[in-house]
Amino acid sequence: xxxxxxxxxxxxxxxxxxxxxxxxxxxxxxxxxxxxxxxxxxxxxxxxxxxxxxxxxxxxxxxxxxxxxxxxxxxxxxxxx
Amino acid sequence: xxxxxxxxxxxxxxxxxxxxxxxxxxxxxxxxxxxxxxxxxxxxxxxxxxxxxxxxxxxxxxxxxxxxxxxxxxxxxxxxxxxxxxxxxxxxxxxxxxxxxxxxxxxxxxxxxxxxxxxxxxxxxxxxxxxxxxxxxxxxxxxxxxxxxxxxxxxxxxxxxxxxxxxxxxxxxxxxxxxxxxxxxxxxxxxxxxxxxxxxxxxxxxxxxxxxxxxxxxxxxxxxxxxxxxxxxxxxxxxxxxxxxxxxxxxxxxxxxxxxxxxxxxxxxxxxxxxxxxxxxxxxxxxxxxxxxxxxxxxxxxxxxxxxxxxxxxxxxxxxxxxxxxxxxxxxxxxxxxxxxxxxxxxxxxxxxxxxxxxxxxxxxxxxxxxxxxxxxxxxxxxxxxxxxxxxxxxxxxxxxxxxxxxxxxxxxxxxxxxxxxxxxxxxxxxxxxxxxxxxxxxxxxxxxxxxxxxxxxxxxxxxxxxxxxxxxxx
Numbered sequence: 001x002x003x004x005x006x007x008x009x010x011x012x013x014x015x016x017x018x019x020x021x022x023x024x025x026x027x028x029x030x031x032x033x034x035x036x037x038x039x040x041x042x043x044x045x046x047x048x049x050x051x052x053x054x055x056x057x058x059x060x061x062x063x064x065x066x067x068x069x070x071x072x073x074x075x076x077x078x079x080x081x
Numbered sequence: 082x083x084x085x086x087x088x089x090x091x092x093x094x095x096x097x098x099x100x101x102x103x104x105x106x107x108x109x110x111x112x113x114x115x116x117x118x119x120x121x122x123x124x125x126x127x128x129x130x131x132x133x134x135x136x137x138x139x140x141x142x143x144x145x146x147x148x149x150x151x152x153x154x155x156x157x158x159x160x161x162x163x164x165x166x167x168x169x170x171x172x173x174x175x176x177x178x179x180x181x182x183x184x185x186x187x188x189x190x191x192x193x194x195x196x197x198x199x200x201x202x203x204x205x206x207x208x209x210x211x212x213x214x215x216x217x218x219x220x221x222x223x224x225x226x227x228x229x230x231x232x233x234x235x236x237x238x239x240x241x242x243x244x245x246x247x248x249x250x251x252x253x254x255x256x257x258x259x260x261x262x263x264x265x266x267x268x269x270x271x272x273x274x275x276x277x278x279x280x281x282x283x284x285x286x287x288x289x290x291x292x293x294x295x296x297x298x299x300x301x302x303x304x305x306x307x308x309x310x311x312x313x314x315x316x317x318x319x320x321x322x323x324x325x326x327x328x329x330x331x332x333x334x335x336x337x338x339x340x341x342x343x344x345x346x347x348x349x350x351x352x353x354x355x356x357x358x359x360x361x362x363x364x365x366x367x368x369x370x371x372x373x374x375x376x377x378x379x380x381x382x383x384x385x386x387x388x389x390x391x392x393x394x395x396x397x398x399x400x401x402x403x404x405x406x407x408x409x410x411x412x413x414x415x416x417x418x419x420x421x422x423x424x425x426x427x428x429x430x431x432x433x434x435x436x437x438x439x440x441x442x443x444x445x446x447x448x449x450x451x452x453x454x455x456x457x458x459x460x461x462x463x464x465x466x467x468x469x470x471x472x473x474x475x476x477x478x479x480x481x482x483x484x485x486x487x488x489x490x491x492x493x494x495x496x497x498x499x500x501x502x503x504x505x506x507x508x509x510x511x512x513x514x515x516x517x518x519x520x521x522x523x524x525x526x527x528x529x530x531x532x533x534x535x536x537x538x539x540x541x542x543x544x545x546x547x548x549x550x551x552x553x554x555x556x
Contacts, residue, residue, distance in 0.1 A: 005304075005305075013307065024166055024169050025166070025169075027155060027166070041153065041276075042153040042155075043152065043153060043276065043278045043279065044278055046152055047278045047282070
């Protein structure tokens with residue numbers, strides 16, 4: 001549970017900032033998805049965009065947590081509480 | 082070398098400090114209600130911020146919602162202003178002003194934001210008030226939670242969770258109404274046909290309000306808030322923080338009312354523990370400044386009441402500074418130290434930025450012009466030895482009245498725009514027009530020559546904007 005929050009919460013904060021900056025600069029109706037213009041309405045594009053950013057940031061947090069394990073945790077996974 | 086170190090170093094590292102303190106192992110904090118000066122301030126802030134938050138979407142201005150950050154139209158309506166994505170500069174300045182205000186107030190008196198104005202504090206305050214009204218005071222709540230499930234307990238809990246859910250949904254609805262017009266949302270309520278995402282975000286925001294203010298409370302401040310982690314860099318020995326006067330209070334201990342502390346060789350602290358009971362984060366302020374302390378001053382109110390009862394002077398727990406406690410300063414010296422280089426610099430930057438912001442708003446021109454040369458059609462020769470270039474002229478009308486704009490070109494002798502030189506643009510609208518511009522061929526100017534498009538509203542020619550572009554003469 002703790003690890004899950006450590007992944008999801010910082011990525012949520014950063015995704016919010018990225019979302020605001022990205023869509024301030026880029027108009028959702030000017031986006032292309034595999035070569036064809038995005039036809040969703042703006043709220044849908046914003047929402048999908050937010051979750052995409054969240055997912056990407058979460059992947060980064062997940063990698064951080066993954067590399068943060070100590071040698072002891074890797075050598076003796078069974079002793080981990 | 083290491084002669085002082087103990088000779089028997091443990092071979093295995095000691096067990097890690099308890100790792101599961103987040104969320105899992107947590108002692109529920111039963112916060113005792115408190116009244117007094119600072120509680121009144123907190124409630125005043127609850128009222129001010131929430132009347133603003135819940136009320137603003139219902140205000141009208143010029144026949145539209147007064148404050149609407151219209152994401153679909155990509156326009157922010159704030160009373161008389163209409164902001165476009167091109168105005169992101171103002172948002173950036175506003176964010177910097179907010180950051181500096183935070184630095185400024187934190188340097189002066191610690192976590193004022195956390196204690197009085199943060200939404201986490203405000204909603205927790207509201208939710209705790211509901212809890213208090215439905216479940217009763219601290220002792221009743223603890224007894225209720227210990228008691229086995231019964232129809233009475235179920236009814237009480239259901240009433241509490243139901244009220245919380247109602248507040249949360251209303252909060253989520255209000256939040257979404259800042260981004261999606263309230264009139265549309267109200268229509269959706271009547272017909273029960275929300276857009277899927279609008280409904281989602283109402284529930285998302287409402288759900289997190291419920292979770293943060295009802296369930297997680299102090300844990301949000303302790304584990305999730307980024308500000309709590311770096312606030313200490315803004316503190317210095319002259320920052321006013323909530324302080325227990327250890328020299329005056331210790332040694333603590335119980336005694337009868339009105340007993341002179343010296344006569345029983347004790348300090349002023351009667352060790353009643355009420356300062357701990359009222360603390361929303363469940364800490365003991367008598368242990369000194371701790372990062373968990375959100376500066377709500379509930380313990381000050383609580384302790385002052387006890388001091389009044391004991392007929393001791395107030396302020397055993399009070400706003401004071403590290404230096405004041407160490408050097409025994411009075412109020413006058415503490416106030417004098419509010420003005421120090423750090424706060425003066427923060428204050429100066431704050432004033433300069435605010436003036437720049439106001440000046441920027443006041444001198445913002447309600448018109449924006451963009452000219453692009455049409456790249457698909459190159460310069461071509463037309464009848465009469467003229468050269469023709471094609472442009473796309475885009476005019477944004479940032480006022481709330483439809484306006485007619487007049488435009489012209491200059492920069493080359495004999496340059497002229499073909500066709501109509503006027504364009505009507507809707508209120509807060511944007512229109513573009515394709516322009517054919519002709520100029521007499523001039524062999525000296527082969528290549529690109531600078532030209533200007535001039536645009537002004539018909540009803541206000543003084544507001545003239547010039548936009549630079551290039552005119553091509555072919556070889």
